[in-house]
Amino acid sequence: MTAEELKQGIFLLNTRRFGKVAEVMIKLIKSLDKSKNIFHDLFDTTLNQRIEVKFSTVRQSLTPITESNILESIAAEASANRAVKFKNWKKHDFWCNIQQVKKSEFEVLYYGLFFDDCIKIFRITPDKINDTIGYNNKQHKGNVGEGQFHINAETLQVHLDNYLIQTLTYQNLLNLLKCKS
Numbered sequence: 001m002t003a004e005e006l007k008q009g010i011f012l013l014n015t016r017r018f019g020k021v022a023e024v025m026i027k028l029i030k031s032l033d034k035s036k037n038i039f040h041d042l043f044d045t046t047l048n049q050r051i052e053v054k055f056s057t058v059r060q061s062l063t064p065i066t067e068s069n070i071l072e073s074i075a076a077e078a079s080a081n082r083a084v085k086f087k088n089w090k091k092h093d094f095w096c097n098i099q100q101v102k103k104s105e106f107e108v109l110y111y112g113l114f115f116d117d118c119i120k121i122f123r124i125t126p127d128k129i130n131d132t133i134g135y136n137n138k139q140h141k142g143n144v145g146e147g148q149f150h151i152n153a154e155t156l157q158v159h160l161d162n163y164l165i166q167t168l169t170y171q172n173l174l175n176l177l178k179c180k181s
Contacts, residue, residue, distance in 0.1 A: 003170035023053045029176065041053045050108075052106035054101065086117055095150060118168060
């Protein structure tokens, strides 16, 4: 497998499978252990901390689907390469959702963005997950203790300035995964 094939495959994964790739990546990078229960993803035995992992792919936004454009929208989706390069992020409209954030269930959240040309990894603690990053504690009607925040061209700089801990290339990720398989 090449780094390009790895990237293309990651962008094609469904949500659950994509999430598992992100978990494995963080587990390997940070030398973490499996979770202690179903409410968090990983565990740091050295610091005795519950770890949550949330990532998103960065893709250009498309025109919303309507009755009048439904077939054109489906056709455009099938043929479009919407992945955004990090160096061009300010030029594109994109919307990444870091969702189902249950702040009481972890001590550290590793979250990040898979761009077309690199992977940005961020680290934040629950006390910093607030209005400054656009956190909304109302993800679903009636939910309690669960929220979300969005990363887009307007909000990304806050994350880069305050919470970025690492940047990987797809070759870095491929090398990491090959060492452990």
